[in-house]
Amino acid sequence: MLKKLLLIGLISLGFYSCDDAIDIVQDGELNDERLFTNVGNMQMFLNEVYDRVSVQNDIMVSSLLTDEVGLGSAGFANDTQRFFIFSTNGYASAIWSQHYQAINYANRLIRGAQLVNPTTPADITAYNNILAQARAIRAFCHFQLLTYFSPDMSNNNAPGVMKMDYVPTIQQLNPRATTGEVFGLIESDLLFAENNISTATTGTDSWKYFNSNTINALRARMYLYRKNYVLAEQYADAAIANGPALATCTFGNSANIPQTTSVIPPYTAGQVTALTAMEAAAASATNAPLYRRMWVDQASAQGEMIFSLGRLNNNANFGSQYNTNQSNLGGGPLFDMGRTLFDLYSQPLGGGAEDFRRWSFVDRTSTISATPATATKNGEVIVIDKYPGKTGNAGSNDLKVFRTSEMYLIKAECRARANDLPGAALLVQQVRQARNYIAAGIVPLPVYGSNMAAYADILLERRKELAFEGHRYIDLKRLGADAGVTSTDRYPQDSVNASATNPANINVTDYRFTLPIPQNEVTVNPMSQNTGY
Known part of the structure; x- marks a missing residue:
């Protein structure tokens, strides 16, 4: 470690030498x-x-x-x-x-x-x-x-x-x-x-x-x-x-999780008990679903990770981007899960199957309002728990970049583009079945009556499966129109003082689906700006 730190320090000297001595080799400079x-x-x-x-x-x-x-x-x-x-x-x-x-x-x-x-x-x-x-x-x-x-x-x-x-x-x-x-x-x-x-x-x-x-x-x-x-x-x-x-979403036999009953919002006392058991099981290689252990970065739980950016404990705390301290109600949620997304997780998958992502991505301490349309900011807080932190270190998580489920959904879209709608449906079904935690549940095969219907279902599944991983922005831009989706789908209560000048949603063709070239770059390195900025 000391050798590494010394190397970094010497590199810094080499990279950031004074402007008035650019062409002079300084004493102690570590050049190529x-x-x-x-x-x-x-x-x-x-x-x-x-x-x-x-x-x-x-x-x-x-x-x-x-x-x-x-x-x-x-x-x-x-x-x-x-x-x-x-x-x-x-x-x-x-x-x-x-x-x-x-x-x-x-x-x-x-x-x-x-x-x-x-x-x-x-x-x-x-x-x-x-x-x-x-x-x-x-x-x-x-x-x-x-x-x-x-x-x-x-x-x-x-x-x-x-x-x-x-x-x-x-x-x-x-x-x-x-x-x-x-x-x-x-x-x-x-x-x-x-x-x-x-x-x-x-x-x-x-x-x-x-x-x-x-x-x-x-x-x-x-x-x-x-x-x-x-x-x-x-x-x-x-x-x-x-x-x-x-990655699978089934529990070990000794975990106290109801695998034969639905979990429908809002949380009830019995469901809170079950969720507590699930969270306790998350640290267990025997009981917890591999899908959940993957999100808490267990050393042995690669799960379906193809590539992650490793983050050591206390090195980086990505979870703090959503929650100030910890991913629970007392952890200071800066941003909580949008209500429309939460409602999608709360819907049964069909065939007696239930969506484990609701359990995995929403902390059990969340406040779920029965009347979300009139709920205040504190009256409904759906705490994002996708980045709960490594075991014993809240908030510090590896950043997931490529996962196998994304590859299935890419292939599904390609099948739909090739007019193979049954093939696309089978791939979507496989992802959904992997997210089912009910032992006897079988997710039904989707039936698409048109290419647009297939694109819409694929976009829906990408929204649920890849949430908080950096996909939704580009997915709406590139796939929204083909799927018949015209705008973002933000719940009114999730917007801040929505008005004509501050809309709750924007169209998928809006110029803001391309970011501006930063002004500090354009100032020193003149180049054309993107439309709208």
Whole structure:
């Protein structure tokens, strides 16, 4: 650890030398020649690259700019949640800077690697694997930037973002490339990664690093957004075949959970007892559903995680973005679950099946109003419990990036695009069945009378399954119109002083479904702004 901290400090000296001495080698400066001397140092630098990757702000933008959250009992009016988006928006700026910082670190590693000359077979393999991970990270970050800042990811000529495959100088201007040009770099990076990566795909923490499974999942999502449904399905199939199975939601026999009765809101005394038992069982590898243990980051519970960004205890507390301290009523909820989303979880899945996501994502201390239309901010507080924290450390969770359920829903959409409606229905049914906790419950097979009906059901299932993971924002933009969904679906009480100038919902074609290029970037690096800002 001491060696790592020393390395970080020396790196900082090298990266941030004084402007008036840019071309002078300072005493003690750790430049590329001194740092990149062997594969071991490359690996240490790669660890720092991973530390710079985050989707925290991406997830929050998706929650706030759609219909996932309402203002919590401890929260204050938030411009983003009120749809007040300008070029100075803090979340847009954070997404931009966070991903470009990670790209910069990856580029420095890629440049520095040219100074290393591995000779043994083991070092050559490690060297190529490090570069493959660095380029996969660079591809992922560019893709995230396009997701939020490109007006149309399926149009190669649409304005994109900065294409950064080099380490820029302080004075250098970096133009805004087209979406097609940036995707060209992404595909080149992923091809290199595919051919050179050797990171383990199974074993302890294997899902916290880029490997061949992660690359399949990234490509599946990327080609879905690109509207290349043939390739999207191809890579979704590969991710399903080679990755973890759907996580189950059934309990161990000794858990005191009612597996033969419905759980319908509001909570009753008996249901609170059952929920308490479920929460106690969450720390048990024997009793708790794998799906729940996955969300509390049990060391042995990869579940259906294809890729997560690892966060150590006390290192980062993403849960505090929704709840100040802990994910319960006394933990200071800043944003609670939107009522329309809660109502979806409360609906039976059919066939005697019940949706475990209601149990897993809503804390039992929540206050559920029987009259939500007239409830005050404190009268109904639906506490978000999707990020409860690791065992014994409230709020500190790994950030889930790719999961097997998403791959099923990507394939379902691709089947619907190919006019295979029964095939799409079967995939949606499989996801729903995996979320059932009633022992004898069998989720019925959906029947779609049209492509639009299939898209609508897939969008619905994505809304429930992938909530609070950063998907809803882009899903409404790219799939809403095809599914017959015209706007966000926010419950009136979840809006802050809704009015003509502060609407409760916005249309899926609204310009705010593309974020503004941050003003602090445009000021120093002139480039075209997105429409509407």
